[in-house]
Amino acid sequence: MFTPRRALFLGAAAIATTASRKVWAQAAPSGPHTLPALPYAANANEAAIDTMTMEIHHQRHHGAQVAALNNALRDQAEFAALPLDELLQNLSRVPQAIRTAVRNNAGGHANHSMFWEIMGGQGGTPSGEVAEAINRDLGGFDQFRTNFNAAGMGVFGSGWAFVTVTNSGQLAIAQRPGQDNPIMDGLRVLMGNDVWEHAYYLRYQNRRADYLNAWWNVLNWNKINERYAAARAGTLRI
C-alpha cells in the first residue's frame, strides 16, 4: 500500500543516498580505475576460500585500493591517463608525494585483478601449453606446487607469491612484499596467491600452509592457459 508516510520515507532515503554519493565522489573520484566485478559468484571458491572472505576481500580491500589509487591520481592527468601496467612500469616518474600511495594501491589493484581472474575453477592438474612450461621450467607440477607453497610460506608478514612469465614463455616463481608486483620490474604475472592474512584468516586463522594447499583446488587452468598464450603474444597486461 502506497501511503504519504511511505513516500516521505522513500524521499528521505533518496536524499540520504544522494548526499552520501556526493561525499564519496569528493573523497574518492570514480575513475580512471574501477573495481572489476568478480567473474563468478562469491561462493565459487568455497573449496578454498569462504564466501565472506571473498566478499570482504573483493569489495572492501580491493575496492579501497581502487578508491585510494583514484584519489592519489587526482590532479595528475599524465599518470591518470596511463593504463595500469604502464603506471606500474613508470613509478620512478610519479611525483614523490604520491609515489608510495600509487605503488601500494596500483600494485594492489593489479594483484587482486589477476587473483580473481585465475580462480573460480575446479583445480586439478594443469593442461595444455602451461603444463608443458611447468614441466620444462618448474620441475613438473608436484615440484612446482611444493616450491610455490614454500614461496608463499616464506613471505614474512604481508605479500604475494607469483609465477612470472616472459614474452618467450619462460616461467619462474617469485615473491614480493606488500602489494609490489613483478610488472614493476619489467616482468609479467602468469598467476599468484595473496598471502596477506585478510586473504585467509576467517577460515584458517594462522594456518597459512593449509590455505596455500587448498588454493590449488579452485584454480581455473583454462584461464591460466589463456594468460600464458597472451603473455607469449605480448597482449597480457596485468
Ligand code: MN3
Ligand atoms: Mn588482498
